Amino acid sequence: MNVLRKTLDNIKKPFEKGQKLEKFAPAINAFDTFLFVPNHTTKKGAHIRDAVDLKRTMVTVIIALLPALIYGIYNTGYQYYVQIGSSFTFIDAFIHGSWKIIPMIIVSYVVGLSIEFGFAVFRGHEVNEGYLVTGLLIPMIMPVDIPLWMVGLSTAFAVLIAKEAFGGTGMNILNPALTARAFAFFAYPTYMSGNKVWVSEAGNVDAISGETILGSLAAGGDVNYSMIEMFQGAIPGSIGETSTLWIAVGALILILTGVGSWRIITGGILGAAVMGLLFNLWGANALMSFSWINHLVVGGFAFGIVFMATDPVSAAQTNKGKWVYGILVGIFCIMIRVFNPAYPEGVMLAILLMNVFAPTIDHYVVNGNVKKRKKRWAVAQELKTV
Amino acid sequence: MEIIKGIQTQRGANLNIKGRAEKILDNTITSSTYALNPDDFFGIVPKLLVKEGQSVKKGDPVFYSKNNPRIKIVSPVAGNLKVIQRGPKRKIEQIVIEASEKQESSIHDVKGWEELDREEIKTLLLDSGNWPFIHQRPYGIVAIPEETPKAIFVTTINTAPLQADFEFILEKNKENFQVGINVLNKLVDQSVFLGIERLSSNVFKKIENVQHYSISGPHPAGNLSLHIQKISPLNMGDKIWTVNSEDVANLGSFLSSGEFSPKRTLAIAGNAVKSPRYYKSMIGAELGPIIKEAGITESSVRVINGDVLSGSLSSISGYVGYFNNLITVIPEGNIYRMFGWLPFKDNKILSLSNTSLSRLFNKKGYEVNTNLNGEERALVVTGEMEKLFPFDIFPMQLIKACMIDDIEKMEALGIYEVVPEDFGLIDYSNTSKLEAQETIRQGIELMINEVG
Numbered sequence: 001m002n003v004l005r006k007t008l009d010n011i012k013k014p015f016e017k018g019q020k021l022e023k024f025a026p027a028i029n030a031f032d033t034f035l036f037v038p039n040h041t042t043k044k045g046a047h048i049r050d051a052v053d054l055k056r057t058m059v060t061v062i063i064a065l066l067p068a069l070i071y072g073i074y075n076t077g078y079q080y081y082v083q084i085g086s087s088f089t090f091i092d093a094f095i096h097g098s099w100k101i102i103p104m105i106i107v108s109y110v111v112g113l114s115i116e117f118g119f120a121v122f123r124g125h126e127v128n129e130g131y132l133v134t135g136l137l138i139p140m141i142m143p144v145d146i147p148l149w150m151v152g153l154s155t156a157f158a159v160l161i162a163k164e165a166f167g168g169t170g171m172n173i174l175n176p177a178l179t180a181r182a183f184a185f186f187a188y189p190t191y192m193s194g195n196k197v198w199v200s201e202a203g204n205v206d207a208i209s210g211e212t213i214l215g216s217l218a219a220g221g222d223v224n225y226s227m228i229e230m231f232q233g234a235i236p237g238s239i240g241e242t243s244t245l246w247i248a249v250g251a252l253i254l255i256l257t258g259v260g261s262w263r264i265i266t267g268g269i270l271g272a273a274v275m276g277l278l279f280n281l282w283g284a285n286a287l288m289s290f291s292w293i294n295h296l297v298v299g300g301f302a303f304g305i306v307f308m309a310t311d312p313v314s315a316a317q318t319n320k321g322k323w324v325y326g327i328l329v330g331i332f333c334i335m336i337r338v339f340n341p342a343y344p345e346g347v348m349l350a351i352l353l354m355n356v357f358a359p360t361i362d363h364y365v366v367n368g369n370v371k372k373r374k375k376r377w378a379v380a381q382e383l384k385t386v
Numbered sequence: 387m388e389i390i391k392g393i394q395t396q397r398g399a400n401l402n403i404k405g406r407a408e409k410i411l412d413n414t415i416t417s418s419t420y421a422l423n424p425d426d427f428f429g430i431v432p433k434l435l436v437k438e439g440q441s442v443k444k445g446d447p448v449f450y451s452k453n454n455p456r457i458k459i460v461s462p463v464a465g466n467l468k469v470i471q472r473g474p475k476r477k478i479e480q481i482v483i484e485a486s487e488k489q490e491s492s493i494h495d496v497k498g499w500e501e502l503d504r505e506e507i508k509t510l511l512l513d514s515g516n517w518p519f520i521h522q523r524p525y526g527i528v529a530i531p532e533e534t535p536k537a538i539f540v541t542t543i544n545t546a547p548l549q550a551d552f553e554f555i556l557e558k559n560k561e562n563f564q565v566g567i568n569v570l571n572k573l574v575d576q577s578v579f580l581g582i583e584r585l586s587s588n589v590f591k592k593i594e595n596v597q598h599y600s601i602s603g604p605h606p607a608g609n610l611s612l613h614i615q616k617i618s619p620l621n622m623g624d625k626i627w628t629v630n631s632e633d634v635a636n637l638g639s640f641l642s643s644g645e646f647s648p649k650r651t652l653a654i655a656g657n658a659v660k661s662p663r664y665y666k667s668m669i670g671a672e673l674g675p676i677i678k679e680a681g682i683t684e685s686s687v688r689v690i691n692g693d694v695l696s697g698s699l700s701s702i703s704g705y706v707g708y709f710n711n712l713i714t715v716i717p718e719g720n721i722y723r724m725f726g727w728l729p730f731k732d733n734k735i736l737s738l739s740n741t742s743l744s745r746l747f748n749k750k751g752y753e754v755n756t757n758l759n760g761e762e763r764a765l766v767v768t769g770e771m772e773k774l775f776p777f778d779i780f781p782m783q784l785i786k787a788c789m790i791d792d793i794e795k796m797e798a799l800g801i802y803e804v805v806p807e808d809f810g811l812i813d814y815s816n817t818s819k820l821e822a823q824e825t826i827r828q829g830i831e832l833m834i835n836e837v838g
């Protein structure tokens with residue numbers, strides 16, 4: 001370890017204060033702090049600090065994403081082989097999935113991190129770890145056959161417009177990963193919706209019907225999958241979103257480590273369940289009569305509420321606000337699904353909409369506290385004058 | 387005795403650090419020099435009354451407050467003013483006094499002080515240099531003598547990590563403590579409130595002329611801001627005064643003898659101390675001899691005047707602060723940790739986060755050091771501050787209001803009800819390594835300058 005440390009210190013010399021490459025220090029520091037937690041000591045404020053830092057928090061989210069990602073890779077191959085009707089092994093499916101998905105992850109990280117590093121150097125701050133999560137989320141919410149350049153372009157749009165334009169990590173209003181998806185969705189609708197994009201090679205091989213469950217319901221079709229299949233995720237859909245089972249494992253990791261807000265997740269499930277139930281009672285079309293419990297396991301709802309709605313920067317920040325925010329995400333998700341035939345999936349728009357309203361929710365929660373204080377003051381004034 | 391209110395809190399955390407001071411009181415260790423640090427008096431701009439080389443008696447004023455010349459800070463010892471250390475912009479950082487062989491004190495006439503009226507008492511305390519013992523909320527500054535507080539709060543409980551036990555410190559000084567309480571009663575129309583531990587605290591139960599209240603719960607349950615908010619909340623324009631418990635006894639001692647009493651019983655604690663225990667000492671005494679006596683186990687240590695969360699940085703060659711009963715010594719932490727950011731790695735580091743198993747493995751206490759355990763980042767994680775903040779205040783929103791100097795918002799969100807040390811745990815636990823106490827301190831400074 002000491003040898004490595006010394007080598008790193010030598011490499012870092014030209015980047016030190018007053019040296020030639022000082023400006024590029026954030027870039028080299030990002031790699032250095034990835035290997036070693038630095039030896040910085042407290043300068044002001046509390047003299048001791050918790051072991052947790054932003055890197056650890058973000059890495060925890062990545063760990064929580066891994067089960068859904070691994071299943072997503074497998075499911076990509078599984079859907080392909082099942083639909084073309086050839087026999088296959090687990091390894092075959094996994095290799096097919098990896099062949100499709102790993103390039104997407106690489107593109108997303110390379111494009112996003114380059115922009116992040118550029119801004120860090122330009123603005124003179126350290127590289128924030130937030131993109132480590134965003135960069136993995138973007139491929140996971142895309143259809144598998146989307147061209148790589150679209151992934152790159154959407155990523156660039158999201159990082160530049162949704163994040164850096166607002167001041168970088170911690171300042172953004174919209175969730176960057178969802179912004180990337182929304183950009184691709186509206187810019188290239190033929191690659192992002194319809195019934196030919198959700199299964200690998202569906203566009204090229206006629207035998208493959210790549211319809212999602214929500215898509216076929218919106219078109220008035222039937223559901224050919226059992227509840228168990230839907231829950232474990234052996235259905236077509238965006239890469240990471242299909243398996244409610246493995247998403248639940250991720251949710252458990254997030255909640256137990258305290259990294260994801262259990263209030264938002266619980267609120268979201270409650271909101272969606274109640275809304276689904278109400279629509280079940282109404283039952284005017286296929287999506288309305290689709291059982292509320294099925295609504296919770298199909299489509300991107302589970303993935304969205306666990307991994308996207310809980311993004312602490314774009315969600316509501318007060319505890320009460322998180323409840324309201326979560327419940328409304330759930331309600332709007334189901335409402336958009338049912339009422340808008342053009343977008344059979346509602347979770348993306350529901351979360352983006354609530355991202356915009358999160359500061360308003362917080363405003364009213366905080367205002368309650370402010371009013372209480374003002375009232376106390378008014379009462380004290382009255383007592384004084386009496 | 388009747389307890390008027392029992393306060394119980396849940397939100398917060400007790401940091402179980404190794405090296406709590408044993409209840410053994412060692413004798414005074416002589417100190418050849420003493421020092422006053424004007425930074426100990428938040429909000430006071432010092433104006434010197436003595437020059438280098440001049441001799442002072444114990445209790446002679448050394449400097450006064452520029453904004454209120456009645457507030458004087460006096461010398462804790464008789465001797466010669468050795469040196470005035472200045473920092474950037476000629477800011478006075480330390481006034482060092484060399485103790486002389488012969489100790490002389492300036493004596494004030496305190497006979498029959500019970501008969502004096504409020505203004506006369508104030509003048510007596512101001513002239514004798516006892517006034518700075520009295521602090522004022524909002525802001526946590528030295529009390530403004532022209533004001534009348536709606537209540538005075540004294541607490542004998544401190545929940546900060548490794549904190550000194552006031553019952554142990556004051557059990558032999560009950561009489562002076564009672565006299566001190568009596569004089570505080572002269573300064574206030576309503577009540578003097580005394581916070582005691584719910585279970586024990588026999589020493590303080592017998593104190594008269596106070597309204598007792600009890601507190602229990604994790605840190606910051608012992609912080610006066612919380613007691614004030616629960617018992618007599620500060621509204622805009624209100625003033626509340628507070629006095630540290632040993633300073634109440636110092637006030638009492640002064641009114642019994644007429645001589646300024648700079649007594650400080652110090653707990654030397656922390657996981658770098660060989661035999662953590664209590665020492666009799668004085669305000670401004672040298673820290674070196676005391677720490678040497680207690681012994682340190684590491685070569686590179688951080689010496690803190692106060693607790694690990696809110697104390698001020700000192701060194702082995704430093705001096706005892708004006709208000710703290712605790713000296714914490716912990717190892718410095720300038721070490722690298724390979725892949726230290728992995729969750730559930732390095733569980734020996736004290737952590738309140740569930741991304742570490744440290745709470746499972748360190749039941750007997752933690753070895754802490756000063757490593758930042760990461761780097762400063764943008765504020766991302768939400769909800770973690772609220773868990774440690776028992777006040778009826780939105781901590782993150784208040785910190786953000788302070789960051790953008792929005793006075794109206796700070797006022798609305800409760801800046802009057804807090805002092806920086808209430809944010810100590812937030813400093814410690816924050817994922818983004820935010821300097822919350824520093825931000826709040828700057829916010830309070832802005833309030834003092836703009837609103838007053």
